[in-house]
Amino acid sequence: MAQYSRVSGTVGLITLQNPPVNALCAAVRQGIVEMLKKALSDSKVKSVVICGQNGIFCGGADIKEFGMNMSGPPLVQVIHAIEDANKPMVAAIEGVALGGGLELALGCHYRIAHSKARLGLPEVILGLLPAAGGTQRLPRLIGVPAALDLITTGRHVIAAEALQLGIVDQVTDHKTVDAAVKLAQSVAGKPLDARRISTYPCARPSDLDALFEGEMQKVRQRARGAIAPVACVQAVQAAATLPYTQGIEREKELMVTLFTSGQARALQYLFFSQRAVSKWSTPSGARWDTSKPGPIHKVAVIGLGTMGRGITVALAQTGLSVVAVETQEKQLMGAKKAVSNMLEQGAKRRGVAPTLDKISYSPNIQAIADADLVIEAVFEDMALKKQVFQQLAAVCKPGTFLCTNTSSLDVDQLASQTRSPELVVGMHFFAPAHVMKLLEVVYGPRTSPQAVATAMELGKKMGKVSVAVGNCQGFVGNRMLKLYLEQAFFLLEEGATPELVDRALEEFGFAMGVFRMSDLSGLDVGWKVRKGLMLGETDVSSGQSARIRQGCRYSPLGDLLCEQGRFGQKTGQGWYQYDKPGGRVASSDPWLHSFLESYRAKHGLVARHIDHQEVLERCLYAMINEGFRILEEGIAAGPEDIDVIYVFGYSWPRHRGGPMFYADMVGLAKVLERLEHYQQAHPDVPYLQPCSLLRRLVASGSPPIQRWREVIKKPHSQL
Numbered sequence: 001m002a003q004y005s006r007v008s009g010t011v012g013l014i015t016l017q018n019p020p021v022n023a024l025c026a027a028v029r030q031g032i033v034e035m036l037k038k039a040l041s042d043s044k045v046k047s048v049v050i051c052g053q054n055g056i057f058c059g060g061a062d063i064k065e066f067g068m069n070m071s072g073p074p075l076v077q078v079i080h081a082i083e084d085a086n087k088p089m090v091a092a093i094e095g096v097a098l099g100g101g102l103e104l105a106l107g108c109h110y111r112i113a114h115s116k117a118r119l120g121l122p123e124v125i126l127g128l129l130p131a132a133g134g135t136q137r138l139p140r141l142i143g144v145p146a147a148l149d150l151i152t153t154g155r156h157v158i159a160a161e162a163l164q165l166g167i168v169d170q171v172t173d174h175k176t177v178d179a180a181v182k183l184a185q186s187v188a189g190k191p192l193d194a195r196r197i198s199t200y201p202c203a204r205p206s207d208l209d210a211l212f213e214g215e216m217q218k219v220r221q222r223a224r225g226a227i228a229p230v231a232c233v234q235a236v237q238a239a240a241t242l243p244y245t246q247g248i249e250r251e252k253e254l255m256v257t258l259f260t261s262g263q264a265r266a267l268q269y270l271f272f273s274q275r276a277v278s279k280w281s282t283p284s285g286a287r288w289d290t291s292k293p294g295p296i297h298k299v300a301v302i303g304l305g306t307m308g309r310g311i312t313v314a315l316a317q318t319g320l321s322v323v324a325v326e327t328q329e330k331q332l333m334g335a336k337k338a339v340s341n342m343l344e345q346g347a348k349r350r351g352v353a354p355t356l357d358k359i360s361y362s363p364n365i366q367a368i369a370d371a372d373l374v375i376e377a378v379f380e381d382m383a384l385k386k387q388v389f390q391q392l393a394a395v396c397k398p399g400t401f402l403c404t405n406t407s408s409l410d411v412d413q414l415a416s417q418t419r420s421p422e423l424v425v426g427m428h429f430f431a432p433a434h435v436m437k438l439l440e441v442v443y444g445p446r447t448s449p450q451a452v453a454t455a456m457e458l459g460k461k462m463g464k465v466s467v468a469v470g471n472c473q474g475f476v477g478n479r480m481l482k483l484y485l486e487q488a489f490f491l492l493e494e495g496a497t498p499e500l501v502d503r504a505l506e507e508f509g510f511a512m513g514v515f516r517m518s519d520l521s522g523l524d525v526g527w528k529v530r531k532g533l534m535l536g537e538t539d540v541s542s543g544q545s546a547r548i549r550q551g552c553r554y555s556p557l558g559d560l561l562c563e564q565g566r567f568g569q570k571t572g573q574g575w576y577q578y579d580k581p582g583g584r585v586a587s588s589d590p591w592l593h594s595f596l597e598s599y600r601a602k603h604g605l606v607a608r609h610i611d612h613q614e615v616l617e618r619c620l621y622a623m624i625n626e627g628f629r630i631l632e633e634g635i636a637a638g639p640e641d642i643d644v645i646y647v648f649g650y651s652w653p654r655h656r657g658g659p660m661f662y663a664d665m666v667g668l669a670k671v672l673e674r675l676e677h678y679q680q681a682h683p684d685v686p687y688l689q690p691c692s693l694l695r696r697l698v699a700s701g702s703p704p705i706q707r708w709r710e711v712i713k714k715p716h717s718q719l
């Protein structure tokens with residue numbers, strides 16, 4: 001899987017051959033060792049170039065090998081053999097040099113990159129560190145602060161920045177391998193001692209201890225319990241304080257700890273899950289590889305509130321033509337200004353020209369007549385959306401895909417308003433729509449495979465992680481979220497405080513606990529949804545009836561706060577208090593605590609001690625149980641879909657893989673046992689009843705998450 005040839009008479013060329021990204025699997029590593037021997041023993045060869053086939057240098061170690069017993073020569077030794085070579089070694093970097101790929105290049109004596117190439121050490125994103133000498137060579141080459149930045153964030157740099165940092169020696173706009181061969185010829189016979197990075201001293205800034213202390217603090221804060229970023233800092237600290245041979249030992253030691261941690265498993269599962277969700281399928285048999293997306297040149301957005309504006313920005317940034325329609329003139333003018341600002345800021349950040357000219361604005365719905373796809377983003381109200389869909393059906397040209405940006409409403413009811421329900425599909429964006437990576441693509445029973453494929457393709461163009469899901473109340477994300485929120489309310493009724501619940505969830509790894517998050521997104525949003533479901537009326541706020549709706553336990557706490565005008569950050573008061581409306585810093589609110597006390601007294605509830613474990617089990621297992629129901633009903637095709645939705649749309653801590661992966665880590669039997677326990681304690685909460693799929697999985701011996709689909713497909717087995 002590595003090829004050798006001699007070019008221009010005196011240059012040995014080693015080409016890595018492992019499509020699609022030339023990952024360094026055992027056979028590639030073995031191939032490099034053998035081809036290197038050939039090159040070094042060929043007396044005609046004066047210098048050697050290493051490149052990758054198909055315009056990609058190397059995407060790093062083969063992540064698929066991580067779960068297996070490693071065979072073949074270890075990458076660290078391969079790189080040492082390259083660095084020790086007595087002929088100049090030149091890395092010709094095209095496409096990407098990531099992880100082990102960049103480490104391989106750092107073992108070479110010279111590096112040349114194409115101007116479009118991207119370089120980086122993204123191991124931290126996989127729960128690892130660059131353990132093939134990356135943490136030891138990079139700081140020696142570019143200095144401790146710059147190396148810490150790249151290694152702890154995993155960010156990619158383009159060739160120009162790599163040149164500026166000193167990672168590469170040259171950048172070319174021409175054929176990289178040809179330029180590398182020229183460079184190799186020009187350095188043939190030159191001494192190599194000063195080119196072996198492992199022999200460089202590591203420049204030590206005078207305030208080294210303070211630098212590492214500050215970095216460690218920053219990283220711990222950002223990591224939210226992830227251990228890899230911390231290990232990355234420790235490894236770079238070894239480079240700065242120890243000789244290379246000891247540093248590389250420390251790097252290995254830290255890597256072994258990470259390698260065997262559940263966090264690395266979770267993050268690697270997420271890497272493959274993120275890619276797996278693009279290979280969507282539906283229960284009716286439609287699939288990504290047999291469904292062709294329709295051609296989309298022009299997209300219309302209807303309704304320019306917060307969501308419509310974000311969607312318009314995200315569309316314009318893809319380079320598509322956009323018609324943005326808002327019937328209220330004042331709102332239209334405001335939207336135009338806001339969208340232009342967002343586009344300008346985004347373009348400035350990315351160093352490109354803003355795409356303002358891609359958008360035309362109109363107060364008239366007739367302006368969308370020639371759009372290929374329409375995204376309706378009006379207020380979340382079924383009657384209003386139905387009216388808009390009737391208008392769309394009348395105005396749009398035949399074959400136009402009609403998409404609704406709804407967070408929970410029935411996509412099929414909207415499809416019924418049109419003559420072509422097969423063209424109707426949900427596109428559930430998350431706020432702010434130009435920033436958040438997640439897109440739920442919702443197919444109804446009549447949505448055509450082509451409509452799903454088109455929405456998925458558009459999501460990809462917009463840089464989203466798109467997940468195809470079935471049509472049900474709340475789809476996947478909000479359906480599970482509802483139970484998470486509800487359990488948190490029940491915990492308050494039983495004696496917890498918002499602070500206690502949030503602390504437990506934040507220690508678990510969420511950026512914000514459920515109550516701080518509700519304050520941020522606005523309590524009124526959920527209130528309106530509950531009213532729409534006839535749940536949020538508290539006119540019967542005394543006695544038992546206030547806490548029972550539609551025959552089940554209900555907590556009106558959120559509704560009662562809204563009735564007081566406490567909508568969260570926007571009003572300066574919610575589950576917490578803020579220094580002013582729009583304030584961001586939450587502080588404990590004595591009013592809220594006495595409100596909870598009088599609420600409990602009024603309803604005869606006796607506060608009891610609640611610990612973090614109960615908070616996690618009640619909030620997370622309720623949600624996970626619903627996840628199993630979603631899988632059983634075929635609303636999500638597999639656990640990966642649910643996990644990707646939760647990580648990219650709901651800030652689930654990445655190093656915990658997602659709710660379904662977490663259930664696998666905890667153990668399905670344990671989750672089942674705790675759900676049974678809570679169901680007995682709370683018989684008025686029917687959804688705590690363990691889902692039959694969970695029971696079947698446990699009865700099947702709790703197979704690993706990668707094998708759940710086999711059990712899902714056999715609905716009646718094992719019981």
Ligand SMILES: CCCCCC/C=C/CC(=O)SCCNC(=O)CCNC(=O)[C@H](O)C(C)(C)COP(=O)(O)OP(=O)(O)OC[C@H]1O[C@@H](n2cnc3c(N)ncnc32)[C@H](O)[C@@H]1OP(=O)(O)O
Nearest residue numbers: 021023059060061062063064075098099100122131132275
């Ligand atoms: C004690 C132990 C010592 C070990 C020492 C060595 C340690 C080294 C650590 C590492 O190198 S870890 C790996 C670091 N590299 C990465 O994180 C890069 C991951 N890949 C990417 O970021 C992207 O794939 C890409 C390379 C930028 C290409 O992106 P693109 O959008 O073009 O394609 P994708 O859809 O993402 O990928 C295509 C295809 O390739 C598979 N794949 C990508 N990278 C790897 C890899 N490193 N190993 C195995 N497979 C990889 C990906 O899964 C896709 O597969 P599919 O089947 O087509 O979905």
